[in-house]
Amino acid sequence: MKKIFLLLTALAALFSFSCSKKNDVVKMGTNAAFPPFEWIEGSEVVGFDIVVSNLIARDYGKQLKVVDMNFDGLIAALQSGSIDFIAAGMTATDERRKNVDFSQAYYSTNQVIIVRK
Numbered sequence: 001m002k003k004i005f006l007l008l009t010a011l012a013a014l015f016s017f018s019c020s021k022k023n024d025v026v027k028m029g030t031n032a033a034f035p036p037f038e039w040i041e042g043s044e045v046v047g048f049d050i051v052v053s054n055l056i057a058r059d060y061g062k063q064l065k066v067v068d069m070n071f072d073g074l075i076a077a078l079q080s081g082s083i084d085f086i087a088a089g090m091t092a093t094d095e096r097r098k099n100v101d102f103s104q105a106y107y108s109t110n111q112v113i114i115v116r117k
Contacts, residue, residue, distance in 0.1 A: 026062040028053045029083035031071035037089045037107075040068070049087035052106075075099055 030049060032038045038047040045066045057064040067083050074090070077083045078100060092102040 024061070024063055025065050026057050026060070026085070027065045027067050027083040029067050029069060029074045029077050029086045030088040031074065032066075032068045033071075034089045038068075038087070049089070053085075053087050 028049075030038045030045065032040045032045045032047075034047075036047055037049045038045055040046075045068050050064075050066060053066075054064045067077070069077060071088060071090075074083075074086045074088055075096065078086055086100075089107075090096070090102075092105065096102075
């Protein structure tokens with residue numbers, strides 16, 4: 001729960017700088033192929049990132065528009081202003097940090113290779 005609060009706080013701060021006061025819509029870029037964070041169900045993108053992003057948008061009186069795109073195009077879309085923020089299970093690497101700012105991490109995981117004994 002603490003990590004979710006940190007995410008909400010960090011994204012709220014980002015929204016205050018990136019969202020125009022004249023615009024009632026905030027655009028979240030994602031790649032809907034990473035359950036449980038985002039996936040397509042019927043014709044809708046759903047998942048953890050969508051729920052959290054909707055809560056933040058609501059707190060700012062904005063409507064969330066989810067923009068599903070190729071993962072490799074997310075940072076370019078953010079830089080061009082096509083989207084306002086990214087929520088897509090993106091790891092904060094040194095290379096990516098050269099181009100964008102990241103919020104506080106809201107999920108940690110370890111990846112391993114599993115082999116037979």
